[in-house]
Amino acid sequence: MLTFLGNYVLRRDIAVFSGSFIELFGRLGVSEHALRSTLTRMVGKDLLARHRQGRRMHFGLTDRSRRILMDGEQRVWTHGAVNGDWDGSWTVLAFSMPESWQSRRHELRSRLTWAGFGSLGNGMWIAPAEVDVTPIAAGLGLNGHMKVFTGAAQEPTDVPSMIKDAFDLDGLTENYQAFLARWDRPDPLPDAPDDLARFLWMTTEWLQLVRFDPRLPVEYLPQDWPAIRGEHVLWELRARYEEPARRLADEALEFIRVD
Template sequence: MNAPSTAGPEAAAERPPRLRPQSLMLTYLGNYVLGRDIAVFSGSFIAAFARLGVGEHAVRSTLSRMVARGLLTRHRSGRRMHFGLTPRTEEILRDGEDRVWRQGVVNDDWDGTWTVLAFSMPESWQRVRHDLRARLVWAGFGSLGNGTWIAPSRVDVRPIVAGLGLNGHLKVFTGAAEQPTDVAGMLREAFDLNGLADGYRRFLRRWDRPRPLPGAPDDLARYLWLTTEWLQLVRADPRLPVEHLPADWPAVRAQRVVTELRDRYGPAARLLADEAMEFIPLR
């Protein structure tokens, strides 16, 4: 969407983040369609995403792919095509909303409980293995290798593995780590702490300033970029216990910044989105 540049980090911080159209689409749907039981005119998506530099072809391709994946439904009204949410998408969006605005990324009330999951499956089950790993990462697990994953909390694994047909292939335990376990070292082994920290620092360079993205067309564009970039970080963040993280862990400041900017840009962004949206009720 945005052309790569050789400019330094300060110049890069004044440009929008590079985000996939589907990620932006999910943010738009979660903010302005979820809970309204409506189907939105395709032209409204095209107009909204033009603000973000996403062209009509990319928007139409994204909508078609999401229909094919069961994430959207088509609804024709006269000669116009509208798109509504599926139950699966509503579940995904509500989960994302909970992760972003209710749980947060800083775990400062950890009770010392770990969930340990071990799996073993035939090598031919590559697709199942891939799906399981993706679900475990989203649920806050990190890999210790050899099919062993850990999460710094008590996790109900049943909804995570539902539908994968893994009965008999998983072992799950919960409990405290005992001496001489090096908990901080185990976190570094299972989770990419440097990568997580770098992501938050890039976020802060872009957004922790008096007027972020001065070239943005309006607050709707800013808000969609802000919340989509933040969700990408949250997806990768397992909410590690703050007592085992570096004292200057950047997620703490980043959480405050995103909350402040949500309050600053959110109301104006909603007005702009509602004014530009054409839709039909589904009931």
């Protein structure tokens, strides 16, 4: 759903008729009940806003969903998964909080992972870039419980070993290889109903990959790092699917204009 909204609703100031969602996602194998439940949950999470026109219900973006969708767009199409221009900077973050703050600890760890940090244990996290942690810690009440530094690694730091300790390279490799197994072929997903379905499945799967990819410097990764080939396949298939997918989406969308 977020992939669809990011490609066909973001920046258009529209709210989409619920029936359009039902038709489009039905072609992807999503039942009407599941689709309506998803819309309701997203409204509850401030990711969609209801707009009623007569007896018809439409759904548009919120400020929160716009921020999330633009962040995902940046990760997929602007920053990419391959970090070939690293400047040598690391952000090191350490935190300590009472045991009773379990929910806050879990939320902070989730945010750090999303921001590209990996854990070295004992509350210490690292990211291969200068990261502004202010929005990461926002609303968690961690003043006095967190320390943050940025700079280059110094001798005798074993950077390759540090990366292996902090980041799940085997898991990342396995996930990228699964993407390639599905998409790096002449006719991906031959049983899909159309190119809109293929484009949505492909970009959703890729976003899930880059969501947990810290964009490690290529000089510390294997030469056959599968993200390199994966990104090439992504752009190649985007060129094939994007225009026919947009035509199909535009033909199926009924919407109203919203401020």
